[in-house]
Amino acid sequence: MKYFILAVLLISTIMAKSVELKTQDFLNGKVSNNKGDTTDTWIVKFFNPGCPHCKRFAKDWDDVANKLSDQGVNYGHVNCVKERPACERFNIWGVPTVLVFKDNHLEEYQGSYDYDSLSKYIINRNYDTSGLSERAAVPQNMY
Template identity: 30%
Template sequence: MEFHVSTCTLFIGIVFLFSQTSASSIGPKSHTILITDNNWNKLLKGEWMVEFMAPWCPACQGFKETWESYATWAEDLDINVAVVDVTDNPGLSGRFLVTSLPTIFHVKDGIFRQYQGPRITGDLISFIEDKRWDKVIPVSWWFSPDSLMMSSLSLFFKAAMFIRSLYSTMTDEYGIPEWGCYVIFALATLLCGFILGLIMVFLVDLLLSTRYFAPPQPPKHVPMPTNQVKEEMEKDDESDIVDDTKDVKGIETVRQRNPQVVEN
């Protein structure tokens, strides 16, 4: 009986220690919402406070505990507290034009404002309770994260990170030297430009095609019959003779009227 009781006690102790070890390894549950490139559209509805951070950023690590504490007030403030890892989501750092870390944005019904106040839990809470965000100038529609320009910038950031990861793979895993990577990237750029140029020419020719008009041709010279040519030449000669006669008569008339003037 004693053996049975001690066995049960030992079993309960092992289970308790295992549960405590598991709980400590998992850590406390986070109250923040993770925003990625795939679900960032959630920010367009409701009210949000979003932090942009990176695991390698010392300032972000120092601010992590404050942000987690602020997230526990999310339900009382009726807001959503989120975090964005710019290392895993480079497109969002370009979409929001994040230039420093950590960066905090306030979002309400699709209107974005950057938080510039103290990074203290009390100030973050009063920023929502006292509606201090209403005094902050919102981001213009041109630089709004959901605008066409910022969406294009997001694609450029993704492409840049893809090229960077590809460069690391080529140098670390395949052992390609740096100059070899540059040559490959240069040839790839020329090839992409050539293909895009062909596509643009095809689209222009397809959408703005013009018909070909042949230039006007000069009228063909039709030779006149020989007899007609002779008649035309005789007429020209007769006209010359008549004109000479008229000139002679005119001179004789002038001489008769005023012979001194004509001699002079």
């Protein structure tokens, strides 16, 4: 039985479309560089593993990332306990928080943290028409 559970965990980790992001990924150009320039569109969940709301949202987040991997965006997640500088850089004070990084800007997702709401937001590409150009640019400095 324990080998079955281990196999399921291993397969779910391999199949997950959301990648674990580190603070460096916001400096070295994977998501953005230290000047705030972005290369692709990223939808990133910031979370704390001990947070009850984050735990509730985790399955929906994984489902969105896995089922909507063909939508032309990258999915990532940042553990704010391990990657405090990244969370501080983007003023993450409540979790879960979902940010969209696109065209050297960021936008905070304002909808409900459930599969239906987030998937509609992504499928309808609401981040393309929601005023990204009016938002503040990605913060320039890490510290």
